[in-house]
Amino acid sequence: MAAIRTKYEQTKVYDPPVKSEVNSVQDIFSVEAIEESGIFILPEHRYSKTYKLSDINFAGITDEEQKTIIVSFSKVLKGVPCRFSYSIANEHVDEKNFHEKILYKKRGDPDDALRDSYNQIIREKLSDAKQGLYQTIYLTLTITADGAKDARATFMSIEGAIRSAFIGLGLNGMQGSSMKALSIDERMQLIYNFTHTGLGSEYKFSFHKAITRGLDFINILSCAAIEFDNESFVMNGIYGKVMYIDNYPKTLESDILTSMSKINCTSYVTVNNELLDISGYKQEIARKYMAVGMKIEGEKQRNRNNNDYLADASQKLLNEKEKLDRFMKELDSLDDHYFNTTILVLFLADTKEELSQIEEKLKNTASLKSLTLKSCFSMQKEALNSVLIYGIQEFKRVVNLSSSCLAMFMPFKTQELNDENGIYYGINQLSQNAIFADKKLLKNHNGMILGQSGSGKSVFSKSEMISLYLNNPADQILIVDPQSEYGPVVVKMHGTVICFDSKKEFYLNPMDVDFEGVDYAGLREIISEKADFILTLISSLLKRDMEAEEQGIVDRVIDKVYSANYSMRKRLNGENEKSVEYEVPEFMKMEVPELSLSENLSTEEQVRAYSPTLQDVYQGLLDEGTDLSDHLAAAMEIFVNGSLNLFNHRTNVDLSNRLVAFDIAGLKDNLRVTSMLIMMETLRGKIRKNAKLDRWTHLYIDEFHELLSVDQVANFVLKLWKEIRKMKGIITGITQNMSDLLNDENAGKLSAILSNTEYFALLSQSSVDKRKLMEFLPNISPAMFNFVDNAESGTGLLKMGSITVPFDMRMSKGSEIYEIVNTDGGGYGV
Incomplete structure (x- = not known):
């Protein structure tokens, strides 16, 4: 007759295996059945389900913030109403497939050679990292239920609260941990990948295919061969071992799990927990x-x-x-939960010697934390089932832990950026994993690149531009270049450089407009935008704000100029002037001679040949015939008929190139403000045109503080910054110092810009700029700013939405990419 066990003793009992005797590889699995919802059916009416947890930024924050997260994690653990385990898994994947996933894909165009160069940089940076390994955090819940239907309902009832609790781990605007249930295909694939380590199998598990073909899931999961001995096991020719923590220190450190999961091998570190009945x-x-x-x-x-x-x-x-007496009083007074906990470590190696080396490294790591690791002697099979994501506890060596003590075994380390189809931003300095990020996935795509002189800001910016160019062949990249810095890169990439210099005869007509597909309602919007531009332009010429009466005159002139041009262009293309909803105004129906094209012109050619010019606006003001309109025309005259008529010409440069730089270094001082306004109007027109073609536009503005220093230009930039997202556009401002941006005149505009900015690349910062950044970006932990405090060139912080990671984007000086981006003779390399 079996002895009667207390409730406490019942939590120390091993789970029974499905097969008490192992006669084949299929017999090692203690899973009775699987369910389409992702649930595993286990012995003794137990059911388990596994979730993937996203990492949170724990290693790179202050001690006080870590304490806050530990307290919050303790509350999460208290809220789990069933048996649970969490695992840090360094999953093995085929290295060839791993590289195929992260490297830039070739596209069969002349730029493939550059993609090869970038791929070489990525390979070199990952040579010391976890090649072919993904580190993931899994949570497995195990419940007791009367059947699969009851289990599904139970999981649904408890998931919501646990998911919300994990999200709540974030603080100061930092992202918490998201919790995603694994589908049956995902969960089975993880186990299949483990049991077929070393075989190079690329099989993809499908529940529906298995059901249709009548396949047994145990046969699918089973490895080719496995042999257990007292201290280790051999699976498919790969050596493995499972160990457990035997002795625990009196004082726990929060990085115990992450320290043991750093070993560069396929491994699982699992914390199995059985909630104790408090009575x-x-x-x-x-x-x-x-x-x-x-x-x-x-x-x-x-x-x-x-x-x-x-x-x-x-x-x-x-x-x-005395200790027991004190503890009993705490049990009565404190509202805490207690667990019987077993912590297991599984690791694999190619040879027995390598297995011994890894074991020695783990023991040394454990000893530094005052822990003792022991082998699961003669129970390697049971320990293997207990360490994987089954929700099984066939091996137990328990320690009693309160939720606050268990929370010290923190599975979180640092956030990762690994966006699919993202571009390369170096490696994460905390985890040594590659960083791939995509601005298009952010709620607001705009960004800032900040770094003091010598920080590698220019090389970082050029590298990002080249990566965008190589990875997004449909996108256009536009660059505002105030210091002739990007020309060599643009020329190397077969782009177009437009110099605002009267000696070079590069002309841009700021009045260009494309009426293709524009109805009368669209015309009114174009007129409004062009009127706003001309008002800003004349205001800059007058060096004052325009009066209401002056604004009315300009608005009336622009209306006439573009309405007449719209009418002419419609007839030019043989189109009916009547739109779907609107009648063309009477003044647009004046008697005009019939027009016909002498030859078939493309839309782009028509825009260049027939758009209005500043001359038309100037003449329209004269035609008004009032003293006020004559005064406004006189202000424009030097830019129309005088020596500064650079922008009173039809466009003669190619704006259709994928990479276009606007070089404004050669501008005369008396043309600078006007040129900036006209350049921004041209850029807005190009971005709008790309949006109509469903094409993304990336606009980079170097020396960003220069544009904000001119009030009229700053207002233009601010408006574009807010509206560009709707036009599939992304603006990135590049400048050296926050102090350049934070003068009294810019403070309000900068606040509006930062509130619509989710991307920041922060390279080395001075102490003054670091303090200002900490003030403007309070959701970045103060501890993270240590990575920009006089940082090495090419390193710093990358903030993408709520995720902030420290990056290292240094590259070999011998690489082709470095030679391209390092055109100024400085830059960073290793």
């Missing part, structure tokens, strides 16, 4: 208290028998009784 636990503590009391009385009696009536029991027993 049963109190009974167990009371039993121990009584046992210690009896020992004390026994010692006292022995002393009395030896005629030593004054001697007390040993100090060791008295201290133990």
Whole structure:
């Protein structure tokens, strides 16, 4: 007859295996059945389900912030109402497939040679990292239910609260941990990948295919061969071992799990937890208290028998009784949960010698944390089932932990950026994993690149541009270049460089407009935008704000100029002037000679040949015939008929190239403000045109503080910054110092810009700029700013939405990419 066990003792009992005797590889699995919802059916009416947890930024924050997260994690653990385990898994994947996934894909065009160069940089940076390994955090819940239907309902009822609790781990705007349930295909694939390590199998598990073909999931999962001995096992020719933590320190450190998961091999570090019934636990503590009391009385009696009536029991027993007494009071007064916890470590190696080396490294790591690791002697099979994501506990070596103590075994380390189809931003300095990010996935795509002189800001910016160019062949990249810095790169990439210099005869007509597909409602929008531009332009010429009456005159002139041009262009293409919803105004129906094209012109050619010019606006003001309109025309005259008529020409440059740089270094001071306004108007027109073609536009503005220093240009930039997202556009400002941006005049504009910015690349910063950045970006932990405090060139912080990672984007000086981006003779390399 089996002995009656207390509630506490029941939590220490091993789970029974499905097969008590192992006669084949199929017999090692203790899963009875699988369910389409992702649930595993286990012995003794248990059911388990696994979730993937996203990592959070724990390693790179201050001690106070870490304490806050530990307290929050403790509350999460208290809220889990069932048996659970969490695992840090370094999953093995085929290295060839791994590289195919992260490297830039060739596209069969002349730029494939550059993609090869970039891929070489990525390979070199990952040579010391976890090649072919992905580190993932899994949570497995195990419940007892009357059947699969009951289990599904139970999981649904508890998932929501647990998911919300994990999201709540974030603080100060930092992202918490997201919790995603694994589908049956995903969960089975993870186990299949493990059991077929070393075989190079690319099989993809499909529940529906398995059902249709009548396949047994156990046969699919089973490895080719496995052999267990007392200390280790051999699976498919790969050596493995499972160990457990035996002795725990009196003081726990929060990086124990991450330290043991750093070893560069396929591994699982799993924390199995059985929630203790508090009444049963109190009974167990009371039993121990009584046992210690009896020992004390026994010692006292022995002393009395030896005629030593004054001697007390040993100090060791008295201290133990005092601790138990204190603990019993805490149990009654504190609202905490307690667990029987077993921590297991699984690792694989190609050879027995390598397995021994890894074991020695793990033991050394554990000893530094005052832990002792021991082999799961003669129970490697049971320990293997317990360490994987089954929700099984066939092996137990428990320690009693409160939720606050268990929270110190923190599975989180650092956030990762690994966006599919993202571009390369170096490696994460905390995890040594590659960083791939895509601005298009952000809610607001705009960004800032900041770094003091010599920080590698220019090389970083050029590298990002080249990566975009190589990875997004449909996108256009536009660059505002105030110091002739990007020309060599653009020329090397077969792009177009437009110099705003009257000597070079590069002309841009700011009045260009494309009427293709534009109805009368669209015309009104174009007129409004062009009127806004001309008002800003004339205001900059007058060096004052325009009066209401002046604004009315300009608005009327622009309306006439573009309405007439719209009418002419419609007839030019033989189109009906009547739109779907609107009648063309009467003044647009004046008698005009019939027009016909002498030859078939493309849309681009028509825009260049027939768009209005500043001359038309100037003449329209003269035609108004008032003193006020004549005064406005006189202000424009030098830019129309005078020596500064650079922009009163039809466009003669190619704006259709995928890479276009606007070089404004050669501008005269008296043309600078006007040129900036006209350049921004041209850029807005190009971005709008690309949007109509469903094409993304990336606009980079170097020396960004220069544009903000001119009030009229700053207002233009601010408006574009807010509206560009709707036009599939992304603006990135590049500048050296926050102090350049934060003068009294710019403060309000900068606040509006930063509130619409989710991307920041922060390279080395001075102490002054670092303090200002900490003020403007409070959701980045102060500890993370250590990575920009006089940082090495090419390193810093990358913030993408709520995720912030420290990056290292240094590259070999011998690479082709470095030679391209390092055109100024400086830059960073290793």
